[in-house]
Amino acid sequence: MKRTPIAQLFANSQQLGGTTVTVCGWVRSIRDMKNFGFVILNDGSCFNDVQVVMNRETLANYDDIAAQNTGASLKVTGELKLTPDAKQPFEIAAQSIEVLGASSPDYPLQKKRATTEFLRTIQHIRPRTNLFRAVFRIRSVAAMAIHEFFQSRGFVYVNTPIITTNDAEGAGEMFRVTTLDMTNPPLNEDGTIDWSRDFFGKPASLTVSGQLNAENFAMAFGDVYTFGPTFRAEDSNTKRHAAEFWMVEPEMAFADLNDDMDLAQAMLQSVITTVLEQCADELNMLNRFVDKGLLERLRHVATSDFARVTYTDAIAILEQAVADDHKFEYPVKWGVDLQTEHERYLTEQHFGKPTFVTDYPAGIKAFYMRLNDDGKTVAAVDCLVPGIGEIIGGSQREERLEVLERRIDELGMDKEQYRYYLDLRRYGTVEHAGFGLGFERLVMYLTGVDNIRDVLPHPRTVGHAEF
Amino acid sequence: MKRTPIAQLFANSQQLGGTTVTVCGWVRSIRDMKNFGFVILNDGSCFNDVQVVMNRETLANYDDIAAQNTGASLKVTGELKLTPDAKQPFEIAAQSIEVLGASSPDYPLQKKRATTEFLRTIQHIRPRTNLFRAVFRIRSVAAMAIHEFFQSRGFVYVNTPIITTNDAEGAGEMFRVTTLDMTNPPLNEDGTIDWSRDFFGKPASLTVSGQLNAENFAMAFGDVYTFGPTFRAEDSNTKRHAAEFWMVEPEMAFADLNDDMDLAQAMLQSVITTVLEQCADELNMLNRFVDKGLLERLRHVATSDFARVTYTDAIAILEQAVADDHKFEYPVKWGVDLQTEHERYLTEQHFGKPTFVTDYPAGIKAFYMRLNDDGKTVAAVDCLVPGIGEIIGGSQREERLEVLERRIDELGMDKEQYRYYLDLRRYGTVEHAGFGLGFERLVMYLTGVDNIRDVLPHPRTVGHAEF
Numbered sequence: 001m002k003r004t005p006i007a008q009l010f011a012n013s014q015q016l017g018g019t020t021v022t023v024c025g026w027v028r029s030i031r032d033m034k035n036f037g038f039v040i041l042n043d044g045s046c047f048n049d050v051q052v053v054m055n056r057e058t059l060a061n062y063d064d065i066a067a068q069n070t071g072a073s074l075k076v077t078g079e080l081k082l083t084p085d086a087k088q089p090f091e092i093a094a095q096s097i098e099v100l101g102a103s104s105p106d107y108p109l110q111k112k113r114a115t116t117e118f119l120r121t122i123q124h125i126r127p128r129t130n131l132f133r134a135v136f137r138i139r140s141v142a143a144m145a146i147h148e149f150f151q152s153r154g155f156v157y158v159n160t161p162i163i164t165t166n167d168a169e170g171a172g173e174m175f176r177v178t179t180l181d182m183t184n185p186p187l188n189e190d191g192t193i194d195w196s197r198d199f200f201g202k203p204a205s206l207t208v209s210g211q212l213n214a215e216n217f218a219m220a221f222g223d224v225y226t227f228g229p230t231f232r233a234e235d236s237n238t239k240r241h242a243a244e245f246w247m248v249e250p251e252m253a254f255a256d257l258n259d260d261m262d263l264a265q266a267m268l269q270s271v272i273t274t275v276l277e278q279c280a281d282e283l284n285m286l287n288r289f290v291d292k293g294l295l296e297r298l299r300h301v302a303t304s305d306f307a308r309v310t311y312t313d314a315i316a317i318l319e320q321a322v323a324d325d326h327k328f329e330y331p332v333k334w335g336v337d338l339q340t341e342h343e344r345y346l347t348e349q350h351f352g353k354p355t356f357v358t359d360y361p362a363g364i365k366a367f368y369m370r371l372n373d374d375g376k377t378v379a380a381v382d383c384l385v386p387g388i389g390e391i392i393g394g395s396q397r398e399e400r401l402e403v404l405e406r407r408i409d410e411l412g413m414d415k416e417q418y419r420y421y422l423d424l425r426r427y428g429t430v431e432h433a434g435f436g437l438g439f440e441r442l443v444m445y446l447t448g449v450d451n452i453r454d455v456l457p458h459p460r461t462v463g464h465a466e467f
Numbered sequence: 468m469k470r471t472p473i474a475q476l477f478a479n480s481q482q483l484g485g486t487t488v489t490v491c492g493w494v495r496s497i498r499d500m501k502n503f504g505f506v507i508l509n510d511g512s513c514f515n516d517v518q519v520v521m522n523r524e525t526l527a528n529y530d531d532i533a534a535q536n537t538g539a540s541l542k543v544t545g546e547l548k549l550t551p552d553a554k555q556p557f558e559i560a561a562q563s564i565e566v567l568g569a570s571s572p573d574y575p576l577q578k579k580r581a582t583t584e585f586l587r588t589i590q591h592i593r594p595r596t597n598l599f600r601a602v603f604r605i606r607s608v609a610a611m612a613i614h615e616f617f618q619s620r621g622f623v624y625v626n627t628p629i630i631t632t633n634d635a636e637g638a639g640e641m642f643r644v645t646t647l648d649m650t651n652p653p654l655n656e657d658g659t660i661d662w663s664r665d666f667f668g669k670p671a672s673l674t675v676s677g678q679l680n681a682e683n684f685a686m687a688f689g690d691v692y693t694f695g696p697t698f699r700a701e702d703s704n705t706k707r708h709a710a711e712f713w714m715v716e717p718e719m720a721f722a723d724l725n726d727d728m729d730l731a732q733a734m735l736q737s738v739i740t741t742v743l744e745q746c747a748d749e750l751n752m753l754n755r756f757v758d759k760g761l762l763e764r765l766r767h768v769a770t771s772d773f774a775r776v777t778y779t780d781a782i783a784i785l786e787q788a789v790a791d792d793h794k795f796e797y798p799v800k801w802g803v804d805l806q807t808e809h810e811r812y813l814t815e816q817h818f819g820k821p822t823f824v825t826d827y828p829a830g831i832k833a834f835y836m837r838l839n840d841d842g843k844t845v846a847a848v849d850c851l852v853p854g855i856g857e858i859i860g861g862s863q864r865e866e867r868l869e870v871l872e873r874r875i876d877e878l879g880m881d882k883e884q885y886r887y888y889l890d891l892r893r894y895g896t897v898e899h900a901g902f903g904l905g906f907e908r909l910v911m912y913l914t915g916v917d918n919i920r921d922v923l924p925h926p927r928t929v930g931h932a933e934f
Contacts, residue, residue, distance in 0.1 A: 044688035101896030127687035220594030221511035429568030
């Protein structure tokens with residue numbers, strides 16, 4: 001089917017003025033003025049619609065087209081007429097219009113604005129709305145910008161496995177993966193499940209992070225990154241949590257926590273800059289209808305340094321806020337983890353920009369983070385951004401075999417489970433660091449959309465895995 | 468840690484000649500000639516090693532370095548000396564060498580060549596071998612080339628869900644995903660599992676394809692693609708099947724089967740061209756040690772048209788081969804699916820190049836493929852490549868509501884399960900087509916590696932999900 005994407009008409013309208021073009025797309029609205037009419041058509045190739053003008057005198061099937069419902073698909077051939085005085089730079093004067101697929105009056109997207117809650121019940125149709133066409137194009141552009149950022153710096157993309165038999169990290173929150181008949185599973189003599197008869201010969205789960213695997217590859221390639229789905233079986237129903245989400249996890253050999261922060265800031269700024277350049281129409285709409293401060297915030301963050309503060313100093317800032325009568329729901333005290341309200345206070349009110357908090361107490365962070373010389377904090381970093389809270393969590397990894405083994409012992413973990421991980425410290429261990437970026441949180445930040453369910457094509461949350 | 472990646476030394480050796488550089492990397496070998504010695508170092512930033520020359524007179528810790536084991540990590544500072552007459556364009560005359568992390572004599576990669584079977588037991592270390600550094604860099608470059616191909620053509624990247632409650636396609640071969648206690652699952656009164664108490668409120672599985680979801684987005688954006696993991700719980704132990712693998716699934720609105728084949732050929736040629744350009748060192752090694760015809764084949768395929776033949780004509784070709792005394796294990800007959808031996812005969816012996824086979828009997832293809840006018844074949848296409856067999860499977864989708872409904876009824880499938888999918892045919896249906904590329908099979912084709920276990924970072928197959 002010979003057609004020109006509408007994006008190309010907008011890109012080349014000056015050259016195409018006066019020529020005959022064919023476009024295909026879906027009807028967003030039709031206005032019948034009796035002797036002439038307007039069809040607003042979109043084909044998804046760009047955010048903009050094209051206006052098709054039809055004339056009863058010259059269009060044989062005028063009445064048929066005028067009677068079409070919103071959502072119908074049409075093939076339109078006509079002259080591209082430049083309209084320098086109008087809002088849109090051109091329109092198409094229809095010579096012929098063919099109905100490819102009709103729609104019906106019960107088409108769920110009618111002119112009146114639908115709520116995002118309602119749109120979640122028609123996830124197969126919602127990408128056709130302005131909101132979701134903006135969100136999902138920005139998601140795609142941001143994903144590509146991430147790949148470009150890392151590849152241009154020589155990072156190797158590694159597809160770490162989704163199914164894992166290492167369920168030590170985050171045990172209770174993992175999804176089991178099985179082919180056993182759950183009604184009648186094979187049992188051992190003691191009544192427990194005989195996992196040796198499951199597909200992988202042992203219990204398997206969905207990964208919560210590719211980091212430990214990525215480290216294997218960082219020790220060969222130096223700089224690597226993952227970008228793939230990860231899973232949490234958390235029974236939490238918040239705007240910021242989904243059971244299935246995408247993570248970006250770079251891992252760098254010969255790098256410390258400062259290198260890690262430099263990388264995180266450069267990556268976020270690079271993605272923001274790309275989206276500002278490539279998604280101007282989408283951002284303008286979002287800035288107008290979803291989040292009035294969006295453009296200003298993104299432009300600011302793209303060019304200014306992020307704040308850096310230690311956990312210990314951050315606690316002091318929060319304690320001062322409490323002393324100054326700021327009310328937090330959760331107590332502030334050295335040694336306890338920061339709550340979202342604390343994170344948002346720091347990044348939104350105190351620093352007013354993205355903020356790295358570093359060097360958390362060892363007790364509230366993962367076993368693999370490098371112990372600082374003070375013996376009580378670890379080289380961890382969280383990146384907090386206004387409106388969202390934590391968007392990145394990273395650390396310098398413990399590269400010293402004996403320190404790591406001691407830590408695993410202290411936590412009562414099974415050293416045999418980490419044999420391979422410890423091997424990396426036995427054979428040419430090096431200083432290394434990395435982080436995990438929650439990709440959906442980044443898309444929320446880029447779009448101003450405040451619910452993770454609206455930045456995932458088909459979100460999976462407690463009780464929900466439709467479509 | 469200020470260091471220069473070895474890739475940058477090779478890229479800029481002329482400018483860096485005579486200057487002092489610092490590199491970090493892992494020891495591949497050390498030769499101690501008593502008064503001077505050679506350290507071969509690799510940092511993973513490129514395929515090439517760098518040769519470090521050390522002199523007992525000027526290097527205080529000469530003996531310590533000379534005694535290091537293979538696999539140790541070093542930091543070397545020294546003068547980059549151009550060596551125009553030697554095999555390598557430069558070497559580094561060490562001024563200082565620091566041991567970052569020692570290795571040990573039991574380091575599993577010793578000089579003698581290890582089998583790929585053995586290397587699969589040390590997947591955390593194998594990326595440090597020449598073979599796997601080549602394979603996994605090519606994998607990364609190919610992945611990026613795929614993103615670039617689609618993004619440069621305006622395709623929107625869609626992350627279709629991994630967890631699905633739609634288990635109709637390929638029922639028996641899916642992995643169950645659950646948070647129920649399998650030892651003691653909640654039961655209904657009739658003794659069946661009470662899935663309403665599972666995480667998603669109903670039975671959930673790992674996806675076998677993002678296609679049906681991708682179609683939702685093609686009806687909004689026109690051209691979209693997925694690139695993510697998919698799963699098969701098949702109990703098959705072949706060199707070409709893994710339980711977890713990555714798929715690329717483009718979907719185009721306003722497109723038919725010919726557009727689909729044009730896209731597939733252009734994509735494969737674009738990826739091959741990029742890998743030829745960016746991975747010359749890796750391909751040369753593979754061409755020498757793994758597959759002697761690799762480079763010639765890739766260069767040929769990058770520029771020549773693929774063959775196109777209908778299933779019906781392909782059967783005639785195969786029947787002629789049988790008549791000419793060619794022996795196949797499986798019978799050749801119109802109506803039965805092609806076996807790998809048939810596919811390979813067509814692409815390797817008959818056509819001698821990648822081959823599209825189209826228009827298969829409806830009975831052996833999926834319900835959503837568009838029924839041809841003959842009423843017995845569907846607009847399906849498989850792309851076969853020499854050495855591998857099927858690498859791509861695609862089709863034009865059935866866009867006619869009544870034909871699709873009839874087909875679902877004929878197959879005794881549950882129409883309610885496909886309500887959303889049918890909606891796309893109710894509201895502005897359009898001609899559309901897409902395909903699925905098995906990414907690992909492409910990497911096998913690009914590298915000459917003949918076992919899928921050796922192109923996956925950590926392969927998952929029956930009985931195996933280690934690391």
